[in-house]
Amino acid sequence: MKSRLKSSISDNLTISLDSTLELVRVWEDQLENIGRLMVRDSRTQEKLLALIEKSSRGRKTREELIALEELAWLRSHLGALCKQVDYVGFVVFDETGYQVGALLDGAIGGRELMKASDFFRRAMTGEVVLSLPFWAEIPLPDATGVMVERRPTMFHAFPIKDENGTNRGVLGLRLRPEVEFSKIFKGARTHQTGEAYAFDQDGVMISDTRFHGHLRTIGMIPDDMRSSSILRVGVRDPGGNLTGGYRPSTPPDQWPLTLMANSAIRGERSLNVEGYNDYRGVPVVGAWAWLPRLGFGVTKEVDYSEAYGPFLVLRDIFTGLVVGLLLFLLVSFYLILKKRKVESALDLSDHYYQAVVKQSSDPIIAIDSSGAIQNFNPAAERVFGYAAKEVVGDNVNRLMPEPHYSAGHADIQRFLGNGISNVLGVRSEVTGRHKDGGLIPLELSVSEIKVDTTQNYCAILRDISEQKKYEKELLAAKEAAEEASQVKSEFMSRMSHELRTPMNAILGFAQLMNNDPRAPLSDDHRENIEEIIKAGERLLFLINEILDLADIEAGEITLSMEAVNIRDLAQEISEFMIPVALQNSVEIINESSFDEEPIYFFADRVRLKQTLVNIIANAIKYNRENGKVWITCGARGGATGTVSIKDTGVGISPDLQKRLFKPFDRLEADQRGIEGTGIGLALSRRMIEMMEGKIYVQSEPGKGSCFTIEMQTVQPSEIEVSGVLDTGDGLVEDGKPRFTVLCVEDNPANQRLMKKVFTPENGYRLMIAHEANLGIELARAHNPNLILMDINLPGMDGVAALRELRLFRETKSIPVVAISANANEKDVDRAMIAGFKHYLRKPLQLEKLMAVVHMEFDE
Template sequence: MSDLEERNSSLLGQARKLQAMLESAVDAIITIDGSATITTVNPAAARLFGYEQHEFLGRNVHFLMPEPYHSEHDGYIRNYRTTGRRKIIGIGREVTGRRRDGTLFPMHLAVSEFEMDGRVHFTGIIHDLSAHKATEMALRQAQKMEAMGQLTGGIAHDFNNLLTVIIGNLEMLEGKLTTPLQRELTTEALEAADLGARLTARLLAFARRSHLEPESVNLNNFVVGLTDMLHRTLGATIYLSNALTPNLWSARVDPSQVESAIVNLAVNARDAMPEGGRLLIETDNAAIDADMSATLDGLPPGDYVRLSVSDTGAGMPLSVRERAFEPFFTTKEQGKGTGLGLSMIYGFAKQSGGLATIESVEAKGTTVTIYLPRHRVEPVRLHGADDLTAMPGGGQVILAVEDDERVRKLTVTRLSQLGYTVLAAASGTEALELLKSKAVDLLFTDVVMPGGMSGYELRQQVRELYPHMPVLLTSGYAEELAGNQVKPDADLRILRKPYRMADLASAIDEALKV
């Protein structure tokens, strides 16, 4: 073989290697000449932009760009060739591409310049940033919701302390009133305080600081059980239907939260369909793998029970959909919504180890989906006993531990009225000192307290020092009890703030019986 033939063979081999590299490249690669006309394109570019490879060739590259870059692109090249000033060439930057179907997507574009046969050419290497941007957005959203949850939970905790004082003093005042008008005013004030308590309960659900009482349940039972009530609530113009998976897995959740979520979603759907429409409630089993997890805000892979509520209503624009789970965000008229329904559902799902998502298209409808972890033990429904009438105490000694002075004063008064002898402490440390010198029948302590010792930690120490002493906890949200640091404990008892006198009497009586 002659030297010329060897060189030609070598060049042909190199060309084939380059072609193979171009064909197998993951990123899109496009070359253009000095007039911005496309000369070569690889398969990755065809897949990314949605065209066949031959449809690129001979066209100005600006057809792959949205405005204003589409109109200004040729000017960029002329400016560079005239002045030598670089904006992308040799530098790279994030820009926006336009697919064949008109959709836009973020991409990183790196452009290099080369000369061949005395003519200038440019090579663009394009990396699709869609997945990266989606991950960034999900992270920002998660961080924002976490920050809002911390703020909301703290506010709700303080409000619960205030409501405890208001409700307690109103109840004690109620028994001393002499006229019907006085009793009516007090009753209205108590009802308003109860509404405030329900409001803070929703805030705490969003903040994932509610003390949930989970049971192993089948979600189909809730959907079927609520159907008649939903028919009455939705009205004649809304067609309600169910699509329930027969062999639905069990989920371990708080039943009251599930019922509240279904009703809230149904009411939201009704409001989105003022002229009527269709509402569909679905349940199914969902096995989430690693790929699906990435699209569901990092929901851990595993088995989940999925509950979806879909409507054919007005739908949401992107700006509304992105904020729909935020507390107090609402598009309803003033006085017609608190903006806490969806935020409560979001917090309930997250605290239960799952996720809530929204899919919505304007003028087509909305679907809210709740993912709840599968529970592999068959449901055992717990039937509560009838409400107990609060009975006065028999002089037992109760140590009440509460850092809020107003709540502590109220607690002492209430327990004294119930017939108990009451000792009071403002911290866990003070309580332990009192226990050294006083005989106590029950420790009644707040959970969240300053000073380095929570009510839960105080309970642990008391159980070690005085193993037979019963302990009753109380809190506005009991964040330690909602977190992972608390081990399951059948003997754990908690009274949630704000509470009525009858609730306090019943909880104390039950704790003393143990």
């Protein structure tokens, strides 16, 4: 009887361990897929390499590294991805292990992580590495965002390779071991005492345990709800049951490793159903394995008293039988009844394990080494349509079409021959065959079950038909939502454009009537016309806002990025808004005007001005009588600056702040009798984010609000001149320029830049046109060698201008290079399809510009 129970316990421990190991593998695959998705983007690779390159030009301090534009970009993009998948953040290492960038400031500079773990060294060999948990080198945020000292951390590390495949550094994604890693082992917490956990080479637990209460009571971990067993509990035998009051005289680090840990660390996979002490000193039975590639062990354990409950009752009976031999005649009948009761309990235990298989919602099929079906549970009957008696004894190929059966059978035979398997312990998707001939998508996991000398195999399947159906429906729903969003955006754009045409006519004719000296209006009529003009201008402003919002949502808005002196712009806007403020009895105070040090934002001047006017107008509109509005500009550490608009208005409650930037949400403004559409702030935020800036608000009801815009700063010289350029080898002949360049560009700063680059001394004749029609005329008259065309021109844009150039014989073959601040791939593809030969992004990298020019000259 004990032998039967041991065999049953062995099977269950083995199945549970295999399931846990499979979960570890699936989790590792998911991590690698997520990581590769995050870093495979070419722009991300470019920024990582640029950050490492810049940091190598003389060792930089933490503050200097934080100020780098590449790190700001990575924080914005990789940081958002980390937040989506609940990672703590990322760290970028150069090839020496120096931490040149991170999402958290404290992790930048120094080599603390290289000293704490070996994942950097392994990743520099080209390996994708999952580190073991270790104590974090800096305070880390917990699940609620509170920074906590001495927390476990772990990394998933990827080598950073240059275009030649050389390892230039490492990107480490920081994980929370107490969340995802420990979650793997929670599924094995069966019955009252069953648990699974992981441990490292030193016998230190690196996942969480189910016995927090016990461990806190006996002092093995701190009495703190944030504390876990990770890195705090050694898998060592105290020599007695700590939960029963036993207290050893030696400290924990002098206790020997448990029997299980000692075996696993030697690389053995085994099990023990005879009983041994665990880290609490409680007798347990268990199965374990060592994962050499990952560098840790995994075990599944159950308290001995729970596993052998029926047998312990039987042992007590036999002990009583020996003692009771003296009273044999008096108690023999009682002992016989008791013996039957124990046998019934043992049968009940065996029936319990059978019931687990029968009541499983997933099909479970047992086969022997030849493929003959030995067991076929009710869930398998339901999925495949066969009764168990129809298939038991038949070959499993009855349930699996080719090539799935042949592959599986060959794998089993190979495993029997050399112990190597591609199927055992691996979760895979296969196709099953129903009794009616229909095909069923299934998820399959196969484990080996060895009883005495007999080798059998247990296949656990899951019908994923519904999952596949839902995946298809989800994809269709996503496509429908995207199509609906596109239709909405196109409708808003089309509607706004259609409204502008009659509105322009209304305003134009009203202005003509108001200013026509040949037919002067009476005072009453003039007052009426002025009301029409005022209302029409207001309506045109609202139409323009809707049009801008529609263009942003459709991805069609364009930006012209340049260096903008924010102090000059703030002064200009404050003077422009003073009449509006006076009408509302509000005073505008421009504090930035007293500071002469210029600050240049890298921005689209028109869109930045539109945003600031919108915010200041709101500060006036929602202010109190005799209130104030302050405008303040400043520079922050690194390459960022801010402009803030603070008011003494009604303020905004925390609940309303959550809705502040949603389109068409007016935040109860109707109740105050204030006009508006609720578009302005949503439009402002999206424009600022398109310029890679941030906008945020601080507000308290009754005390006013403060809106702050944070943008990248530049120096005008950085945009106009970029290093020493090879601008004209071989382009001067007999003292005269040989190469004519036509630049069609409306931005004065960019025109000045072109004049500095394309000089007669360097062999260039430069012509400049500020709009497309003039550019077409110059091209037809002078037949330049190359045309540099800004996409975002007033009136006719660059794409339309290119189409015009292709209509004329004298200009149709001139190479045209697109220059634009639009950075997304859709804009690039659209330009290349239109016929541009090259596409250069603003701000211009002059090395790339000159490379294109030389390429065309050589041709």
